[in-house]
Amino acid sequence: MKTIISFTLVALVAVCSGQTANYCDSSLCPPKTTHIACNGLKTIDTQVCGAGAFEVAMNSTNQELILHVHNQLRSKVATGQQANRAAAKFNQASRMGTLQWDAELASIAAANARRCVYGHDQCRNTAVYKMAGQNIAIKMYYGKTFTDNQLITGFINDWYNEAENATIAILAGYPKSYTGPAIGHFTQIVSDRTTKVGCAMVSFIRSPFTQKYFVCNYGFTNLQESPVYVSGTACSKCTSGCNSKYPGLCNVAENIKNGI
Template structure:
């Protein structure tokens, strides 16, 4: 018969085993061949940890609260709708521009990119659900108490949207439909 110490030890061991099994089932293999559009691309989630790169200087992660996530999605979707409606000079109405929703897996991959402390697009951030995931980059050196995180987010989204001047309808028309098997 197990004593209380043995039972406690058994429960802890079972909890650790179940936790490892659950985590293994939840974390996709980002190193799997075929996940990136080109097999020569390195996936941001392949063989990485959640730790900041040693080259990062005084890094700080801003927690993405539900309120911030909603703000970011609302701003993106309003601007995308403005573009899709054909109300933006030089752009025709869009035929298939769905609303964007927050995705925790893409947010996790974005966090991995940020923690490298390199202001560059990663080669691949594809997921099974979002094979052609895009990416927006921005950074800001913040001085204490001058700006709220929400104001910074708003400035980032406005800056990203201003990039529409670098594109054209000809550029958009040059895109091909992704193969049906990955949609």
């Protein structure tokens, strides 16, 4: 029996204005969990975040950066160029799609980020993405400044660097019971079951530190006892052809279902 794993911590749910989609629909989430956007945050919680908090705009520049960094890293794995700490190279991926932006996943990621409380939410699923995954990161600093580009690139690369802890066996079948060093952010990035991502970032002050909290939601999460990606000659199973910009990935037109 396959089991979903989603790196879930305790979630805090705040009440604000409603939303078009009914994220309070109990069928979206596992039993006894609450969707982060059920009557969730449409604006920053200033009582928690502070008056100077603001949401970093996910404009086209930041969206393109997020996709570019993700897809460069996916390409590295798909073409068999990534090894772990023991210098064991991972297998190539036969049908890894090109990651694309999804506005709904981004809006739900924002509901988490606007709490200014670091932690995975209990549920972020949608009618389309019924097993959505999530990566989160936070940076605290004082007396320095960082550009959005530096922060976003750093966060995603930090997640990806968990590759050093992964093994060929883990990628062939995500472990049902795992107590080793972190791997879940990396496996989420290189999952071949998802082609969609949406992210949000909030800046706030916890004196004297500036904090940047970054949340990315993905179309599918890590699935226990299931391969992170199907190995084989890079792009060999892509039906739409290969991506010339990101070697080893399928073209953006590839119809990959975000699910089982």
